[in-house]
Amino acid sequence: MMSEISRNGHSGSGQPGRIGIGLELDDIHLKILEILRENGRISVAALAERVGISRANAYTRFEALRADGAIKRFTAEIDHGRAGLGITALIFVTVRQQMWKQFRAELARMPEVEYCAITTGQHDAMIQVRVADVAAVHTMVTDRLANIPAVKATETVFILDEVLRRPYVLPGDGRQAARQARRPAPSEERDDVPLGKMRFVGAAEGRAALRKDD
């Protein structure tokens, strides 16, 4: 029903970008993932044809990806509006230290939470909820979240529009990006970028005052 999902870390391997311990993923594996994230119901036979390998090979790789955990599961994307959950909100939560375990346990009991991530910055966690109406957000925050001792403070914003959601970003996309963006060729490095535009918010700096910069 609810799923703990993998940490961002690389299971011990210190090298960022390094492929995980299990399978070595080659280009064909990545192409399979790319097709599967667009169409999770494609038959393995059709997959083999699109990738340009034999069916037996496709079955082997498909199973390997599943077994290795590179593919975690297959899922259907639902239109929430049509399913009666027209309101999406983000709730940024400040958690009392040493009460994370309780916070997580409570989260698991809230089915309207679609996503929760621990973040650096001003807050400690961001949760995304889907509910039927604005009142439900209010109820959720004031009745449920605020009653959790682990929750020190919350800040809620509403999502007005979801501009894009990609099924899942893959390294292949990065290569495309590198091509498209043709990155920071040291020579043509742009130094006219207005530095005041950007801000990186680390964990320590987090609770510090937030200046407004517009």
Add this chain to the structure above:
Amino acid sequence: MMSEISRNGHSGSGQPGRIGIGLELDDIHLKILEILRENGRISVAALAERVGISRANAYTRFEALRADGAIKRFTAEIDHGRAGLGITALIFVTVRQQMWKQFRAELARMPEVEYCAITTGQHDAMIQVRVADVAAVHTMVTDRLANIPAVKATETVFILDEVLRRPYVLPGDGRQAARQARRPAPSEERDDVPLGKMRFVGAAEGRAALRKDD
């Protein structure tokens, strides 16, 4: 490759929580969606059995849900760490008014962006990116985002851990919530909830100063 996804609004219907114009979704439809979001590759035959309807009926409903758009697509969930994208970050963007169109167009050209939503509050949009290493986040923000005229300012936080992701929240979950949480047993109703804990950030208030409340 990239997909515009539906607005939060209810396509004209003013009633929040109301099912969209197309299909009337009954309990069986919702049960089908519930199964499909857990296992997007289940066969329609197996689906029929689990729901307790005939195979023919299952095919009809399955197709109807697809045609109606209640099911938008099927996708595979990838383990990003294993795929070489170990870093996830959230970038909050302040967008110059009347340059939204440009902003969206540029977003479409950034494959490392997995999700983008327009929000109320201090910022105008939140984008989630997946990249190989921390340096790539820096490059993304300073070289790509900052060079978009539509982008007035950004604020970046890193995701340290993704605590939970549910495939998709459905109204049925709400019912469960009501049951599970069955919470405020009037006797143990807590009226000592510190109101200062919560903050709702509307669009207008947005750019106002942000006090620190810890």
Add this chain to the structure above:
DNA sequence: GTTGAAATTAGTACGAA
């Protein structure tokens, strides 16, 4: 890693309740 043939399963059509 590939191909081809057998076994199984999926998808369609249609009449009856």
Add this chain to the structure above:
DNA sequence: TTCGTACTAATTTCAAC
């Protein structure tokens, strides 16, 4: 509408190459 059945097409499995 929904169900049950029969029919056709496709997929998966498994063998040998």
